Amino acid sequence: xxxxxxxxxxxxxxxxxxxxxxxxxxxxxxxxxxxxxxxxxxxxxxxxxxxxxxxxxxxxxxxxxxxxxxxxxxxxxxxxxxxxxxxxxxxxxxxxxxxxxxxxxxxxxxxxxxxxxxxxxxxxxxxxxxxxxxxxxxxxxxxxxxxxxxxxxxxxxxxxxxxxxxxxxxxxxxxxxxxxxxxxxxxxxxxxxxxxxxxxxxxxxxxxxxxxxxxxxxxxxxxxxxxxxxxxxxxxxxxxxxxxxxxxxxxxxxxxxxxxxxxxxxxxxxxxxxxxxxxxxxxxxxxxxxxxxxxxxxxxxxxxxxxxxxxxxxxxxxxxxxxxxxxxxxxxxxxxxxxxxxxxxxxxxxxxxxxxxxxxxxxxxxxxxxxxxxxxxxxxxxxxxxxxxxxxxxxxxxxxxxxxxxxxxxxxxxxxxxxxxxxxxxxxxxxxxxxxxxxxxxxxxxxxxxxxxxx
Numbered sequence: 001x002x003x004x005x006x007x008x009x010x011x012x013x014x015x016x017x018x019x020x021x022x023x024x025x026x027x028x029x030x031x032x033x034x035x036x037x038x039x040x041x042x043x044x045x046x047x048x049x050x051x052x053x054x055x056x057x058x059x060x061x062x063x064x065x066x067x068x069x070x071x072x073x074x075x076x077x078x079x080x081x082x083x084x085x086x087x088x089x090x091x092x093x094x095x096x097x098x099x100x101x102x103x104x105x106x107x108x109x110x111x112x113x114x115x116x117x118x119x120x121x122x123x124x125x126x127x128x129x130x131x132x133x134x135x136x137x138x139x140x141x142x143x144x145x146x147x148x149x150x151x152x153x154x155x156x157x158x159x160x161x162x163x164x165x166x167x168x169x170x171x172x173x174x175x176x177x178x179x180x181x182x183x184x185x186x187x188x189x190x191x192x193x194x195x196x197x198x199x200x201x202x203x204x205x206x207x208x209x210x211x212x213x214x215x216x217x218x219x220x221x222x223x224x225x226x227x228x229x230x231x232x233x234x235x236x237x238x239x240x241x242x243x244x245x246x247x248x249x250x251x252x253x254x255x256x257x258x259x260x261x262x263x264x265x266x267x268x269x270x271x272x273x274x275x276x277x278x279x280x281x282x283x284x285x286x287x288x289x290x291x292x293x294x295x296x297x298x299x300x301x302x303x304x305x306x307x308x309x310x311x312x313x314x315x316x317x318x319x320x321x322x323x324x325x326x327x328x329x330x331x332x333x334x335x336x337x338x339x340x341x342x343x344x345x346x347x348x349x350x351x352x353x354x355x356x357x358x359x360x361x362x363x364x365x366x367x368x369x370x371x372x373x374x375x376x377x378x379x380x381x382x383x384x385x386x387x388x389x390x391x392x393x394x395x396x397x398x399x400x401x402x403x404x405x406x407x408x409x410x411x412x413x414x415x416x417x418x419x420x421x422x423x424x425x426x427x428x429x430x431x432x433x434x435x436x437x438x439x440x441x442x443x444x445x446x447x448x449x450x451x452x453x454x455x
Contacts, residue, residue: 260415332352
């Protein structure tokens with residue numbers, strides 16, 4: 001019997017690691033080729049990886065909640081006879097020197113069986129494969145370390161010399177984790193701290209504070225408590241939300257919109273749309289108004305690339321439409337929204353929302369958003385302060401439409417009023433720009449014929 005290790009394959013462009021969400025096999029199991037083995041979550045999607053070979057499982061690498069690097073061992077098999085030729089070839093170093101980085105011995109079939117989750121889309125400027133970590137030692141020194149402004153500020157706050165911090169980020173970049181680790185362990189034992197980081201679970205508290213420790217309950221109450229592993233989609237949501245709140249300087253603007261003209265227009269068009277198999281919702285009109293407003297205020301359709309200190313202004317609109325699913329919050333992305341009519345927007349919104357709820361969403365449909373709309377529908381409440389889908393610079397929250405008194409032509413009448421709450425990144429968006437953007441959306445929704453004129 002020959003031992004053979006299957007390594008975590010490339011899951012997608014820009015993905016360098018994945019969190020183990022659930023093991024579907026155990027040590028000792030005999031698996032067939034193409035049998036589902038493990039569910040892995042990345043920044044782009046949660047995928048089910050299947051077995052590339054038939055054999056007996058002898059070792060599993062990574063517990064539930066742990067992060068495994070691409071090209072790191074995932075599963076060890078016992079196979080009859082010699083190890084596969086392609087595996088031996090991939091694992092052997094090249095003649096005349098070491099192999100150029102780790103390589104996957106096989107690539108399992110990546111199933112899109114589970115919903116993905118990407119709050120924030122792709123990382124700007126990230127290469128497809130992360131650079132190998134530099135071993136830390138007391139003598140490490142780099143004259144010109146690569147690091148983002150946020151990482152440099154953290155180093156200054158902690159009194160850390162960036163030139164002495166061994167990098168583990170892509171392209172040899174020093175990350176915030178590297179600075180934190182160096183600050184806590186020092187250069188003398190930095191290597192010991194850096195080496196296991198690739199496989200250790202990410203259980204760090206938000207930057208700037210210690211992890212919260214919940215003390216055990218009194219004996220008489222212990223049986224009334226349940227501890228559930230905080231992993232997978234829920235933990236990824238927590239990380240994204242914390243990153244957004246700790247990085248973007250949030251401010252929120254709230255205003256009401258009188259939808260008294262929008263409601264009858266939708267009622268007139270709804271029947272015709274249904275004949276074409278399209279469910280025409282208010283969200284399609286709101287999306288159309290957002291696209292039109294972004295054309296007038298392009299800075300709202302941008303993102304800050306901190307690695308180059310450049311504001312990336314997009315000439316296209318990829319709308320993220322936040323959706324609540326059994327797996328948690330996810331943001332399907334409607335690509336090229338600026339090219340679509342109201343009916344086409346409605347069709348895509350319905351398709352993406354259904355795919356998310358049925359766990360059939362594709363990884364590429366969860367990345368690349370440039371502006372996000374979130375709606376609580378009938379549970380919209382009075383108003384809320386939505387958290388920006390970082391690294392975007394703004395988000396629109398849509399709330400329940402209600403009958404309220406409004407003043408029209410000097411008379412108090414009953415109107416169909418809906419509140420809009422918009423959060424902006426104040427580092428990029430000034431208050432008067434955010435307000436002007438909101439009022440442009442309101443102008444279009446209160447006179448929705450203007451939306452039809454734009455096709």
